[in-house]
Every structure is written in C-alpha cells, then in structure tokens.
Amino acid sequence: MLSRIADSLFWIGRYIERADGTARMVDVLRLSLIEDPGQDVNYTSWMLLGGIMGLDDVSPDVTYADVASRLVFDADNPSAISGSWLAARENARRARETLSTELWEVINTSWHRWNGLGAQTATQQHLGWVTERAALVAGIADSTMSHDEAWDFLSLGRSLERADMTARIVATGAIDGGPNWGVVLASCGAQQAMLRTMRGVITDRTAAAFLSLDRRFPRSVLASLREAEDRLTTLSPDTDRVGFSDEARRILGQTRTQLEYADPDDVLDDLPAMMGLVQESVTQASDAIGARYFMSGPVQEWTGEIL
Template structure:
C-alpha cells in the first residue's frame, strides 16, 4: 500500500473518532453547566478546554457559548468537531481511489451540513447528530471493507483516538470533583450505561464504573479494549513487529507498556491518582501515533542512493 493512502486512512479513522468523542464530552459538560448553578462557569470552561488541549488566555470570563464555539463549530480550531469532520473529508479525498463511494458521500454530506453556529436549545440535538454521522461512517467501513491493510490502518487510527478520548472523558471527572459529572452521566455519555448494568447489576459506583471504562476486555469503548485492538492492528500490518528478542516496533512497545501499567495495577490505585494515569494514557497514544507516522508514512524523507560498486 502507498504510504500516502495508509496515512489518509489512518487519519480518517482518527478524525471520525475525534468528532464523536468531542461531541460526547461536550454534551456531558455543557449540560452539567446548565443544570448546576453552583459551578464556577469560567473555571469549569477553562478546565474543560485544558483537558481538550485548547487552553486560552485569561482575557475574559468564558461561558458555555465560548466553549461551544471553540470546540464545536470553529472550522479553524484543530480540536473542534467541525475541523475534525472537515479533515476526515479531506483525507478521504486524497485517498479517493481506495475509499468507497458510500464513505465518501457520508463524509462529504456531513461536512456540507455542518452548521456555523448552534442555538442554545439545539445543542443536545447537534451532538446527537454528530454521533450518528460518525457511527454511519464507521458502520460503512465495518460492513463493506475487506480486512486488509486499508481496514487495519483505519481501525488503528480509530482505536488510538478512542483510547485517548476515553482518557480525556475520565480526566474531566476530576475537574471540579464534587460538582463534576456523576459516574452514571459519564457511562451514559460513552453509551456504556446499559452494558455496565448487565455486567455489574447495580447502581454505578466510582470503583466499578472506572474499572468498566478502563479495564473491561469486552466493552469496545474501554481503554484496555481500544489499546489491545490497536496492538492487534499493528501486528496485522507488520507481523514481524514482535521479534525473537523483545518487541521491535516502537508503537507496539508504547501501547504494551501502558496496557500492562493499567492491567496489572489495582483499580483503587488508578482512581486515587486518576488524572496522572489518564495523562499517561494520552501520552502513550500520542507517542504511538508518532511512532506509526515515522514507521509507515515519514514526511520529507531524503532519498538515499546506492552507487554501483566498481
């Protein structure tokens, strides 16, 4: 597969998942700001922007409208939903020869229908629409793609981004502590509430809910499931990544280390320092993504010439 095509598929997966994850996080926290009058809106908004990697200068008090503008409809902001959908569509255009007509039309239509502003009474509806369009794009790939390198690169991007976004969602739990979102709210935002009830058969507690979203091996939005799936994709792309002496693939090493760190650490230890562990997950996914870029689609690589031996 051409490096250009692999890179585009990888980033389509990442951007589609980023749009979905950002919509889920914003839906939870903007609703929380609306319902809880005791929260300091400016502090909560700045903390949320910081978690999303979008800290702003303290020149004025921030409101939920500012957050919505920055992280939802700003087409020039790299962390916004509108930017992610536009970037996914652009990468699909670059890889048009391997992207199916259905996926291209889905991304193109979503980009064309992305609003430039959202009314306050339409915010929840907008986030639902983003989740539905993201699910449509993923469903098209899952139902109509051969399980070859194209699918592996797309799924690798999605899995890395999903682990990162779930870590960010869990990190927001400690933003305002007592006034933060409940574990029930967080589970619902991940579409995990009913799956959690079937697994634990009880009202969500901090320990069980965190354990489910962090370490459940069967739930597709858990961090452990996402990291493991990313590892499997890397092994499918490069079966020789795990050699006779250790692991040679840098991305596999990063993912294996963070998976082991979470998998073998007691859940109470993770919850006691949740912010640090979620930062470690985000750092590992970022490092793994960079290792994938350097290994499979390096940019500005200088050509090397091998001269004829005399």
C-alpha cells in the same frame, strides 16, 4: 500500499473519532449544567478547555458559549468538531480510490449536512447528530471495506483516538468540581452496558473502572488500546525473537499492561495521572506510527537552471 494513502486512512479514523469524542465531552458539560444549574459554569468550562483539552490562553471567565465556539464550530481547529469533519473529508478525498463509494459518500454528506445545522449554540441536535454520524461512518467502513491493510490503518487511527478521548472524558469525572459519573457514563453511551455488567448500584469507583479498565466494553480505554495493538500486530506480524521493532506497539503494550495488570484500586486512586499517561502514550505511538509507515522523502523543488 502507498504511504500517503495509509496516512490519509489513519487520519480519517482519528478525525472522525475525534469529532465523536469532542461531541461527547461537550455533552458532558451540557448535561452537567442541566443537572446542576447552580454549579460554577466558568470553572467547569475552564477545566474542560484548559485542563482536559489542554488549550492555551483560556480565561477564567470562559462560558459554555466559548466552549462551543472553540470545540464545536471552529473549522480552523482540527481538535474542534467542524475542523475534524473538514480534515476527515479532505483526507477521504485524497484516499478516494481506496475507500468504498458508500464510505466516501457518508463522509462527504456529513460534512455538508453539518454546515447546514448552523453555528449558534451547541445543542443536543448538534452533539447527538455528530455521535450518530460517527457511528454510521464506522459501521459503513467495517461493512463495506475489505479488512485488509486499508481497513487496518483506518481502524488503528480510530482506536488510538478513542483511547485518548475516553481517557480525557474519564479525567473530567476525576477532577474536583467536575460532572458526576452518571453524566460521564451517559455521554459515553455506557450507562446501560455498565448496569447489565455490574448488576448493581453505580458508584464513582465502579463507573471509573468500567470506562477505564473493562476488557469487553469497546469504548473503554483498555479495550481501545488492545484494539490498536491488534491492528499493529496485523500490519507488522511479530518476527523478533527479542524485543519489538515496532516502537508504537511497544509503547501501547507497556501502557496497556500497566493498566491491565495493576491493582484496580491503585489505578482508580491515581486516575488523573493514569489517564494522562494514556494520552501521552497515544501521542508517542502516533509519532512512531508516522515515522514507520508514513515518512516520505523530501519534496523536490525547482531551484532554477545552473549555467
């Protein structure tokens, strides 16, 4: 497969999942404000933009409208929902010959329909629509693409981004003054799954453990890291007798085992730091994947005729 096609497929998976994860994080804030109208809107909005998303130049008096402007409707920001949809569509256009017709159509249609929703305020209509369309894209990709290298790269990007975004969502529940864990679970679509699994009353610690350490819930941090590892193993089967030549797989494996084999109480007691470690590992692994699979030679430029 051409590296440029693999690159586009990888980023289609990341951008679609980023739109989904960003919608879920903004929905955490929206639901939190509805549940507790008396909370400090400015502080909670500031923590989401500055502390969780890591955006610069965030003023302390930021409002929910500012969050919507920067994380939902800014088409120039690839971390915003509009920017993610646009970037996913452009990458899909470049990899058009590799995608199934159904997958291209749903991505292209989603971008145009998103623009038709309007850009006034981030409502349930906007945020719920994004999560539904992201699920539709994932389902069509899984059911209409051959599960070959093309699908592996798309799924790899999706899994990496999901690990990162779920770690950010979990971090919102761990901060002082942040939303309660019931809201965090609902935003991840995990409330019913957790109730069926735990068969008991939801506590802060069980909710945090479920979203970060559960092996069978597909949106958990641990499950997402394991899926990314599996895709890397398929793309480059392990033939090394000592160590790993695949740097991305080594990074993700270290982080995954650090979460999986640690005492769960230790992970939960230091949850913000552990979720920060996951985000850092995803960034490093993404860079390593780019260096291994997507690097191309320098672009040749015409410099004029030498006489």
